[in-house]
Amino acid sequence: MQAAFANDVEDADPGVGPEDTSSASNIEAGSLVEIRKGSIYAHGVVLGHSYMNGRMWHLSLISTGEIIQHVESDVYIEVPRMADRDLTLRAGTGVTPMDRVETNARVELLKYIREAEKEINKAFMVIGRKNAVLYPHVRAKHPDEWASVSLSEAAKLVCDYRPESWPTLIATHKYIMGRPIEFVPHMQSQRLALTYDVRPENHVVKLQRVVDMVRKRSPELEAFIEKARGLIITAREKASESWDEPPSRVVVKDVTFSSDDRTILDVLHLALRRTRNTSIDPFSGAVTSIIKRIGLHTHKMVDDVCLRQFLIEMGEMAPWEDIVTQRKELNLDLMPDEESQRVRDQDALVKRGLSLLRPSQAKAKQPLGPEDFYDRDPVEHLRHDFGSLPVYVIDDVSAEELDDGLSVEPVLNEPGSAWIHVHIADPTAVLPPTHAISEAARRMGSSAYFIHRTWPMLPPSLTHDRLSLGSNSRKGEPEPVLTFSFKVDAEGSMVDYDVKAGLIRNIVRVDYDSVDRLLGNGGVQFGYPFEEALQTPGVSHVPVLESKDVENMRLIDDLTRRFRQRSRQTLNSFVFSASMATLVANAKPIHSASTTPAWNASYYRGFPDLTYEVYSQKTMERGSRLFVAECMKTASRVASRWFTAKGVPMLRRSARPPIALEDNRDIERLVARMDEDGFVDHAEFLQTKLHIPPVEYVLEPGIHWSMGIPEGEGYVRVTSPLRRYNDLVAHWQIKDVLLRPKASTRLFTPGWLTTYATEVLAHEKLWKHSDRSHRMQWTLMYIKRFCDHPNPPSDRVDPLQSLSAYVTEPGRRRDLLTNQFSCHIPSLGLPAVIVTPRTTDIPVGQYVNVRAKDVQVGLKALFILELCGGG
DSSP states (O other), X not given: OHHHHSSOOTTOOOOOSTTOOOOOOOOOTTOEEEEEETTEEEEEEEEEEEEETTEEEEEEEETTSOEEEEOGGGEEEEETTOSOHHHHHHTOSSSSOSSHHHHHHHHHHHHHHHHHHHHHHHHHHHHHXXXXXXXXXXXXXXXXXXXXXXXXXXXXXXXXXXXXXXXXXXXXXXXXXXXXXXXXXXXXXXXXXXXXXXXXXXXXXXXXXXXXXXXHTOHHHHHHHHHHHHHHHHHHHHHHHTTTSOOEEEEEEEEEOOHHHHHHHHHHHHHTSOOOSSSOOXXXXXXXXXXXXXXXXXXXXXXXXXXXXXXXXXXXXXXXXXSGGGOGGGOOOOSOGGGOHHXXXXXXXXXXXXXXXXXXXXXXXXXXXXXXXXXXXXXXXXXXXXXXXXXXXXXXXXOSOOOEEEEEEEOXXXXXXXXXXXXXXXXXXXXXXXXXXXXXXXXXXXXEEOSSOEEOSSOHHHIIIIISTTTTGGGTOOEEEEEEEEEEOTTSOEEEEEEEEEEEOEEEEXXXXXXXXXXXXXXXXXXXXXXXXXXXXXXXXXXXXXXXXXXXXXXXXXXXXXXXXXHHHHHOOOXXXXXXXXXXXXXXXXXXXXXXXXSEEEEEEOOOOEEEEEEOHHHHSSHHHHHHHHHHHHHHHHHHHHHHHHTOOOOEEEBOOOEESSOTHHHHHHHHHOOTTSEEOHHHHHHSOEEOOOOEEESSOOOBGGGTBOTTTOOOOOSOTTTBHHHHHHHHHHHHHHHOTXXXXXXXXXXXXXXXXXXXXXXXXXXXXXXXXXXXXXXXXXXXXXXXXXXXXXXXOOGGGSEEXXXXXXXXXXXXXXXXXXXXXXXXXXXXXXXXXXXXXXXTTOEEEEEEEEEEESSSEEEEEEEXXXX
């Protein structure tokens, strides 16, 4: 049984930075749980927890008497405090009992579990006798729309007898999980959500129709198979001849799809939807039968990798199709902006709202509706005018939302001291928290930046015309900002701070690389493993700036370096970061196949022009990027100090120091090895037994250890209100204080903020995981195309010829003959898996020479390696 739960942790890509750790476990010892992995499930009692290999594991006793190790997301339902806590702790957590006390405790717990299973089975039989059918009562009214149902609602529909009791709830869960054709569990946190997605009626009907075709070997299916063979052969020929062309789609006008063909293709699309590996996949039988009968795919098994390739060769997906952004839980509008009804509606809303601003006659004060902007800036009378003080807006050349700028003012008669002003774009000058756009921003949480496309949190029609720094200057008007100022003395200490609403008039826009060349401080060096060594893509033009501007930026650089060094001495914190890969698209957006089903066949030619880049936090935090980032962090520290001084509640982002699990000297050893900027080698870090506590959002001004922020100061995110809703909340709260300094209650109460904190953490986890999966998919698409090139140039750079990787986790069993080791390849910035014979053992942190064995791109992308000569 343990082998079933010891395989790959589903969708749990190991993090490589201090803020990548998952949330702390809150399944307490003594809880009755249902654990699922693959098609296997078991009931058990949680005995304890163990932190291993950078991940929190639960140790549970199941009804067979075994102790199994599993992760939190394997638990689908729990009954807290089912067993006595003292009894649970006496049971121990070893594979076998250590003594008679542990043995006796486990015997008692097994009695609990078996009695619980009897109660669950009784409740399941009651549901069966009622012969209730749940699906028709809970599916969406529209046959193409998804619905959802909570476990408690479902229990009331399928069982009249004690529907709220825990045996009935678990039995109802069992009933739902046994119907995968109709219901889908929550992707990552079913235990917390206790809600199930309900498939659209048309999806169920189409799948049943295709299953029927397969079973009967219907003439309609035979015709589809014959048509598919011809289309796939053509698609392969066209792909090969157009390999290095720009991307395009060609419609085959003389080949059309019948309604039965379309039904089959629709079901194959649905089969590529990401689901949890928890039960029998209702699509797998039909999909396997159809693709095997076509007979043109040589994959050992028909899995998601094979299905994706089939849909590409059928012209149903683009070869560069992004699967991650199609995930239902992200709720992204996949239509091109020019065709999107959602974008049209947002633009119309913005246009109507802006047309009503600054009415010629002041109207009576009345509550704002969901489509009303502020008719005038609420803090207009409080704004400090910074006049002609230069404000340096420093960002990438391609930056889409400009939300911060920097100014500096030396302090007369205090040599070495100066004020730095961090000016942040002020969308709350126009946008109230009650607006429909604000509500949509809260649902989205943040802007979504992907390799092929960006989805902004706020409508571009509002951002570009009104909110982004520079938009007002172009019209000859001042820019409203929230300014977070701090004074740094000659020793590098922050000796004063201030927060105010401001107006800026003298914006100087310049990109990072230009500032680095003007200051001569080297700047960031990206790695380009697939390019010539001397090639440096994207070199920008160096602007001509006044010598005073260069002096000001040099002063900001000097002040932030001193302040950073001083801050690091406070906690002696270190940061580890592995190299990371991304692709830069030379033209965005890159659109995929149409979301509307096509009745004519088609094929794709070429591929987008992409540049493969490798970077890390250590290589990025240099030059102008370092001093801008340091100013943004310090502005967030200023915000926290200001809220504390005013006695106003606000969420702080907090991260406690690492905990040595075995040897307290591990932390001292890493501190001794960190460089002058506080970075330690990632491979060395992995060799220590340290637990990095998860990031939290708290009301108190808590420690943020990795940033060097001590307990009592805190860190409030305020610097990205155009792309993070959390920052908007902070801005609205600041305005409330400025307008009502003596009020006893605030716009956002501690209760509201505490509830919202869970929302923020869930959102961050979802988007961080999606971003990581997305970049892995695209980088491996790039590498697979590199490997599969039909006619590679003889002089091309090939970084895959010689690879070195370090192991990031202890090996685990892959199958009867092999083990697998998670690893990281620094030169490519990628995680991968090394497959070795069962007898091989490689210590965590050790470097080995490897070569590519397989590149798999499906719902999940995987780079598989094998060892080659020498360690």
